[in-house]
Amino acid sequence: MLRLDLAAVLECHPDKQIQAATPVLPCQAAMTTAILEHLSTLSVSGQQLRRLPKILENGLPKMPCTVPETDVPQLFREPYIHTGYRPTGHRWRYYFLSLFQKHNEVVNVWTHLLAALAVLLRFWAFAEAEALPWASASTLPLLIYVLSSITYLLFSVLAHLLQSQSELSHYTFYFVDYVGVSIYQYGSALVHFFYTSDQGWYEHFWLFFLPAAAFCGWLSCAGCCYAKYRYQKPYPIMKKICQVVPSGLAFILDISPVAHRVALCHLAGCQEQAAWYHTLQILFFLVSAYFFSCPVPEKYFPGSCDIVGHGHQLFHVFLSICTLSQLEAILLDYQGRQEIFLQRHSPLSVYVACLSFFLLTACSTTTAALLRRKVKARLMKKES
Template sequence: MTTVILECISTLSISAQQLRRFPKLLESGLLKEMPSTVKDQDVPNLFREPYIQAGYRPTDQNWKYYFLSLFQKHNESVNVWTHLLVALAVLLRFRAFVETEGFIWDALSIPLVLYILASLTYLTCSILAHLLQSKSELAHYTFYFMDYVGVSTYQYGSALAHYYYSSHQAWYDKAWMFFLPGAAVLGWMSCVGCCYAKYRYNRPYPVMRKICQVVPAGLAYILDISPVVHRIIVCHVEDCSDRAVWYHSLQIFFFVISSYFFSCPVPEKFFPGGCDIVGHGHQIFHLFLGLCTLSQLEAVLLDYRTRHEHFTTRYGPTLTQASCLSFFLLIVCTASTAYYLRQKIKQKLEKKDL
C-alpha cells in the first residue's frame, strides 16, 4: 500500500514538473515565433482602452496567433484566464454535485441545467471576445456582440434559478405572473442596449454609451435578483440560519464591487501605463464577477438540494417545461439582434474600405 502511495506521489511530482516547464516550452517554441505586443498608437483607435498604453496584440494576424495568445502576456491575458478558470470551476463543481447527489433529469432539474448552461455560455463568450477580438474591426464587433448575447443568456438563466429554487413564498405570491416574462424582456433589452451602444458610438466614448449599456442591464439585474433580496431580508427579520442565504448575500456583494470596476476605469486612471498587463479595472471586474458566479452557483445548488417541497407545491412539470422553452427563445432573439447589427457594421466597414 505504501509503495502504491509513493508511486502516486512520484507521478504527481513528475506531472507538476512538466506543468511548470510548459510555459518555458511555449516561449522557446511556438510563442517565440509570435509577434510581440505593441503600444496603443500602433493599433486602430477601436482597440484602444483608456489609460492602457501597451500590451496590445497587432491586428490582421492569422487566427492561430490569436488562439495561441492564450499563453502570451498581453493586456487581455488576465481577462481571458479569469473566466476560463471560473468556467472550469463551474464544470467541476456541477460534476461533483451530480455524482454525489444522485442527480435525476426531470422537471425539477431543468432550470438548474439551464442555469449551468447559461453560466458556461456567458463565460465562454467572454473568453472568446477577449481572446479573438483583436483580429480585425469586424471580429472585434462580432465577438463583443456575442459576449452581450452571453450576458443576457446568463441574466435569464439566473432568473430561472432564482425563481424556481430561491424565492420565498411571499415573494412568489406577488411576482409569479410577471417575473419570468419581465426577466426575458429585460434580458433582451440588455443585449440590445449593449449591442446598439457598441454599434452607435465611437471612441472617445460619450457618457450616453455607458447609459445605454448600464441602464437596461441594471434593470434586468434588479428584477432577476429581487427574489434573492426578498429572501435575505425575510431571513434577517426571522433570524434564520440558512447557508444558501449567506452565499446569496455574498454573490450580491461581489456583483456590486464588480459593477463599480466595470463602470469606472480605476485604478488605471491614476496610474496610466502602470496597469497595462495586470491590475486594470476590467480585470478586477472579471475577478469579482467570477466570484459572484461561484457564490451564486453554490447558493443555487444548496437551494436545489434543500427546497424540493417549494418546487413541487408551486410548479407543475408541464408549465415548468414551457417556461424553460423561453430560455431558448431569448437566445434566438438576442442572437438575431446581434447578427442584424453585425451586418450593419459589416456594411459600414465595407463602405469605409472603398
C-alpha cells in the first residue's frame, strides 16, 4: 500500500492547493522522491508475491507422485480406476500430507471431513441457541447420536487417507471404518426410537427394537470385516452380499420408526418440517446405497473418473447429505416432541439404552481386532 505523509504535504502547501504551473519547490522534490521510493518498494513486493507459490512449494516436503494401477499391489486396485494411486511403503507423514495431494482417494477424504465439520458446527449452534441441558436424560440420546455421526465420518476419513501405507494398514483402517458404521447405525436407532417414533409404531416395537438394532449393528460390522478378510481380489459377488445384506437389515430396522411416521404424515397431507427432512434422509440414503453397490459411472467411462466422479465418491457425497438431513430432522424432533419423550421414558430406561451403545462399541471393536489378528497372521505367513 502506498503511504504519504499528510503533514509534510500540508506544510509544503499551507493553502491546501497545488498550482500546476508553480515551480517545483524543494519540499515538492522531496515528496516526489518519496513517492518513487514507495513505488519501487511496491514493485519489489509484487515480484515477491509472484514468487510466493514457488517458495511455499520448495518449503513443503516433496510428495511422491501418484502411480498407475500396475504399480500397486492387487489389494489396492479398484475396478475401472486406472491411475491416481498412492505408492505403498512410505512413512506415515506422506499419507497424512496426501490430504492436500491430488489422488483417487482425496475426494472421499474431503467429503466426509467437511461433513463431520458441518455436523459439529450445526449441533454447536443448536446447543447454544437452545441452551441445551447437557446433564439431562432427555439430551443423552442426542449427544450419543452426534458423537456416532462424527465418529463414523472421521473413521471413514482415516480409512481413505491412510489405507495405502501397507496391506496390514489397508485391512486395519477399513476394519476401523466398519466399526464406525456400526456405531452410527445404533446411534441413529437411538434417536429414531426416542425422538421420532410415532405412538402406533412405539406400542408394537418398543420392547425389542433397541436390542435388535444393537445386534444388527454388530452383525453389520462383523459381516463387513469378515468379507474383507475372507475374500481376495478380484472380489466375488459373495463379498458384496456379506456386506450389503447385514447393513441392509440394520438400515431397514433402524429406519422403521421414521418410515412409519413419514408414511402417516404424507397420507395426511404432511405439514411437518421434520417429516420432510426425514423423507430426504431416506431418499439420499437409497441413492448413496446404489452408488455403493454399483461401480458407476466409472464402469461406463474407465479411466475417466479416476480422480473425480467415481461411484464411491458419489456414495460419500449422498451419504453426507443424508446425515445432515437426518441431523436437521432429529434436532426438530428434539425441540418439538419433548412432551412425548417425557411421557414414554423414565431416566433409567434412557441410561440403560445409552449404556448399550458403549457395549455395542466394545463388541464391534473386539470383532474387528480379532479379524485384524487373523489378517496379520496370514500376511506374515505369506511373507515367510
